[in-house]
Amino acid sequence: MFIDYAKIHLIAGNGGSGCVSFHREKYVAKGGPDGGDGGRGGSIIIKVNKHLRTLKDYTYRKQYKAKRGQHGMGSDKHGKKGPDIVLEVPLGTIIKNAETGVILADLTEENQTFVVAKGGRGGRGNARFATPTHQSPREWEVGEAGDDIWVELELKLIADIGLVGLPNAGKSTLLSRISSAKPKIANYPFTTLAPNLGIVSYRNFSSFVVADIPGLIEGAHTGKGLGIQFLRHIERTRALAYLIDLNEENIAGVLESLQNELREYSPMMLQKPAVVVLTKLDTFPPEEEVPQLETDLPVLTISSVRGDHLDNLKDFFHSLIEQAEALEEPE
Secondary structure, three states: OOOOEEEEEEOOOOOOOOOOOOOOOOOOOOOOOOOOOOOOOOOOOEEEOOOOOOOOOHHHHOOOEEOOOOOEEOOOOOOOOOEEEEOOOOOOOOEEEOOOOOOOEEOOOOOOOEEOOOOOOOOOHHHHHOOOOOOOOOOOOOOOOOOEEEEEEEEEOOOOEEEEEEEOOHHHHHHHOOOOOOOOOOOOOOOOOEEEEEEEOOHHHHHEEEEEEOOOOOOHHHHHHHHHHHHHHHHHOEEEEEEEEEOOOOOOHHHHHHHHHHHHOOHHHHHOOEEEEEEOOOOOOOOOOOOOOOOOEEEEEEEEEEOOOHHHHHHHHHHHHHHHHHHHHOO
């Protein structure tokens, strides 16, 4: 099951309290203060695991609580730090404060970590309060409370090419032909209900990642047809491929509708390098001419079933990635 959102409650451990103690030893009538400090409470850390693809684990357990630090002891013994809790998430996870909506971290690098709930500081023991004029202190401190926070985890897939189109436009079939991904394929709308990633092998042992995004319908940017959940994954892709069935009566209208949904969600979407891919050439009447689409974007025609022009498409995808890399370079 693909889950790209979770809300969880994180409670870091409290710090251990400081100790009040005085050194006692034979022939030493009045030993000095030797109460140790309490240990820091355990923190909760979120770490990227590149092998994970979903936030499913966090739908079953909603609360994580770290242990407190150990209290200080006599003989200047400090309490042990409470053990940390490490929660693993997929690459591309965003951590938000659930109450304020503020983004706390955007985890886009392999093995990246973020301390989302810090354990409380341990309290000082009475040995820390000794001064030349105050040699027998009885002061001590209670350990500080650990952070207590509700966070939202939101996954946005990271891919080089995002396949965008209406339901049943042939996105899953294309992904299955150019990569080893095995998405569900059927001849009816909304076969794909979750994004799929495929690694496409390219020349000279290189590769790139293509994301099959579930079909968008008019009003997707308002949430219609689970549009918001799907659009968030397109936001991460470096370049776009608009897939349109050649048998559509109004191909230009479909392209305009897809671009409008992206624009309404985020105008930045339309600044990505892109190509229009007219699909299902094998079902298009051979006696008819392929429609000419008036657009500033390059247009390719393919058949995923027969394999027509797929090598050319992979070349074009690679060129789009190079364009995206050039745009990403600092000036």
